[in-house]
Amino acid sequence: HQKLASDSLDIALLPGPTADPSLVQKDLGWVEFCWMAHPKLGVPSGQLTASDLQKFPIILLSYHSNLHAILKNWFEVEGIVLEQISVCNSMTTVASMTRSGVGISYLPRAYHAPDIRERKLKVIPTQPTLEPLNYAAVYRKDRRSALADLLCDLAVECSTFEHNAAHAAPRAAKDRSRR
Secondary structure (H helix, E strand, O other), X not given: OHHHHOOOOOXXXXXXXXXXXXXXXXXXXXXXXXXXXXXXXXXXXXXXXXXXXXXXXXXXXXXXXXXXXXXXXXXXXXXXOOOOEEEEOOHHHHHHHHHOOOOEEEEEOOXXXXXXXXXXXXXEXXXXXXXXXXXXXXXXXXXXXXXXXXXXXXXXXXOOOEOOHHHHHHHHHHHHHHO
């Protein structure tokens, strides 16, 4: 989002949708994320709270990512201020560190289903739960171009993210309000 604002990027695929009215947004669908850890990390079974999670090393995406802000807010709503976290700007590296037992992280469930089946990762159910993340292909309205429109349309066409009625109605209403 910051790189779009600073003209470092022309388009981006972002978790969101963002509330920024200066962006054109095209819905890519939603992705279910969940907290995960290597089974040997010793995270207890059963539903955990933010307070329970903070007892373990936490690995998050960089401070500038939308996902970092969402997770930081999730902890703060529960009265938890995260002090001991590791941050990384690569979801692949975050997942690798988690599979290695370095800490817990918030990862896309479907993408890591093989690791879950092979017991390289354990899903950590939490309360409260977080909603699946909507993703959008976005570009700045003041930089509108045929190429940006085309690239975002291609991203929509190629997206393998979920689209179903349970999540589509709220997203569609949000999308209409931002146009």
